[in-house]
Amino acid sequence: MSLSRVVATAWRENLLFSVLLELTYRCNLDCFFCYNDLGLRGEPLSREQYFRLLSDLREMEVMNLTLSGGEPLAHPDFLALGARARELGFVVRIKSNGHALRGELARRVRDEVDPFLIEVSLHGATAAVHDRQTRVPGSFDRLLANLRELRSLSLRVKLNSTLTRWNEGEIEEMFDLADALGLPLQVDPEVTPRDDGDREPLQVAPSREGVLRLFRLQFARGRAAEEGKPEARVARGGDDGTVPVPVHKHCGAGSSGIAIDPFGNVYPCVQWRRPVGNLHEKGIGEIWSRSAGLAEVRDLTVRVKERIGAEGPGSHLLNFCPGSAAAHAGSPLELYPAAVQRREILEQVMVEEEKRALLPVVR
Amino acid sequence: MISITPATVLRRRSDVRYRRIEGEAVVLRQSAAEVLVLNEVGASVLDLADGESSVGEWIDALRDEYEGDSATLARDVLAFASELAEAGLLEPVAGKEEP
Ligand code: SF4
Numbered sequence: 001m002s003l004s005r006v007v008a009t010a011w012r013e014n015l016l017f018s019v020l021l022e023l024t025y026r027c028n029l030d031c032f033f034c035y036n037d038l039g040l041r042g043e044p045l046s047r048e049q050y051f052r053l054l055s056d057l058r059e060m061e062v063m064n065l066t067l068s069g070g071e072p073l074a075h076p077d078f079l080a081l082g083a084r085a086r087e088l089g090f091v092v093r094i095k096s097n098g099h100a101l102r103g104e105l106a107r108r109v110r111d112e113v114d115p116f117l118i119e120v121s122l123h124g125a126t127a128a129v130h131d132r133q134t135r136v137p138g139s140f141d142r143l144l145a146n147l148r149e150l151r152s153l154s155l156r157v158k159l160n161s162t163l164t165r166w167n168e169g170e171i172e173e174m175f176d177l178a179d180a181l182g183l184p185l186q187v188d189p190e191v192t193p194r195d196d197g198d199r200e201p202l203q204v205a206p207s208r209e210g211v212l213r214l215f216r217l218q219f220a221r222g223r224a225a226e227e228g229k230p231e232a233r234v235a236r237g238g239d240d241g242t243v244p245v246p247v248h249k250h251c252g253a254g255s256s257g258i259a260i261d262p263f264g265n266v267y268p269c270v271q272w273r274r275p276v277g278n279l280h281e282k283g284i285g286e287i288w289s290r291s292a293g294l295a296e297v298r299d300l301t302v303r304v305k306e307r308i309g310a311e312g313p314g315s316h317l318l319n320f321c322p323g324s325a326a327a328h329a330g331s332p333l334e335l336y337p338a339a340v341q342r343r344e345i346l347e348q349v350m351v352e353e354e355k356r357a358l359l360p361v362v363r
Numbered sequence: 364m365i366s367i368t369p370a371t372v373l374r375r376r377s378d379v380r381y382r383r384i385e386g387e388a389v390v391l392r393q394s395a396a397e398v399l400v401l402n403e404v405g406a407s408v409l410d411l412a413d414g415e416s417s418v419g420e421w422i423d424a425l426r427d428e429y430e431g432d433s434a435t436l437a438r439d440v441l442a443f444a445s446e447l448a449e450a451g452l453l454e455p456v457a458g459k460e461e462p
Contacts, residue, residue, distance in 0.1 A: 003398050006384050015384060063382040063389060091380045091391050116380070116393045156396070 010256035011247045018064035018257040023075040030135040033201035042263025047077045056284045058088040065090035082113030095119045102146045122159040125173030159185040168210030190338045193327045195273045215349045250304035254297035268297040272323030317343040367445040372459035374414030414456045
């Protein structure tokens with residue numbers, strides 16, 4: 001059985017496979033466009049509740065566990081939770097801003113948590129742009145030093161970035177920097193509203209030219225990769241992604257993946273903030289099998305697939321996300337401007353690429 | 364080539380992570396970032412590779428679960444164990460060879 005068939009089975013049969021835990025919304029940076037709902041209040045899950053959750057997830061045969069935030073390392077029990085996750089055999093990923101990942105802490109993360117991957121945010125190719133976004137002077141220089149240290153500790157690191165109006169002018173340099181560091185860089189071309197609906201982050205949404213520049217660059221790097229140069233990859237930031245698998249659902253949100261916030265609220269996906277239960281009230285097993293909200297979400301992913309399919313050939317270029325649609329347009333079924341623009345720009349770049357392929361090549 | 368006999372004791376390597384999905388096993392070798400999908404016998408072999416029991420004991424344990432003749436099962440399990448060891452998923456436990 002191939003991996004895509006396994007994913008298809010999980011989506012079809014609602015087998016929970018990937019869980020993202022937002023351990024805390026505390027953070028040592030202050031990114032302008034951070035999507036976390038910092039006003040959200042509630043009783044944080046205790047260490048014991050997390051331990052119970054992890055053993056329940058182990059019993060449910062969940063494989064992927066992402067520790068996220070806020071800044072997950074700012075959670076006082078981060079190392080204890082990470083070590084328990086390792087003991088229970090999860091494939092652990094950590095999403096961090098990288099600011100504290102150095103020295104003793106970096107070594108302990110490696111030795112005690114043994115993560116499969118650490119995803120670190122890069123905001124620009126220069127201190128001026130990176131620090132403007134993080135609103136912490138010196139964060140760029142510190143990040144570069146930390147990334148080199150993580151590499152020397154043999155930790156597997158990937159860089160994540162969101163294209164913004166502020167960094168779109170140096171996107172080439174960001175890829176050059178990632179190459180120089182020997183790290184893959186994934187760029188999300190879309191800024192989303194905050195999880196509480198606040199649209200302030202959209203002030204720094206990339207321009208059409210910025211997105212065009214990114215996609216052209218990605219195609220050029222894809223070509224270079226085919227010729228043996230470093231490979232570039234770009235995808236959306238969903239927990240289990242939108243793998244093209246032969247199932248009747250648009251994605252695995254609520255079918256093979258979920259996200260859980262620091263206060264125990266359960267969502268179908270980190271991008272889709274529609275609460276479907278709370279761990280202070282019910283265990284994850286019960287939420288997974290009985291939540292009416294999850295049943296609705298699963299049904300919605302079927303309707304999204306039909307809805308997007310009706311957009312005709314090339315509808316996959318929308319890279320449509322029902323979570324983003326709900327945030328942008330108020331409904332998970334509604335086309336939103338960033339998706340429509342993405343499709344237009346990708347079609348333009350693909351036409352350019354086709355013409356290029358017809359040009360005589362002189363080497 | 365690692366030679367595997369019924370007396371060999373094997374364990375999962377420390378970078379191996381796996382879960383069962385509908386009987387089969389999705390396996391990730393963290394160090395190589397490699398994903399494999401194993402069938403039910405392969406998945407059972409992974410479960411059994413605890414670094415304590417010998418391959419011969421696995422064969423006995425699997426005899427009740429799987430139909431078919433036991434000579435074929437023994438051959439399959441030995442071959443599987445050796446393939447999984449070659450693939451870097453299992454390793455012999457030093458000093459644990461059974462007499
Ligand atoms: S809700 Fe969006 S981000 Fe989440 S899995 Fe679906 S498409 Fe991906």
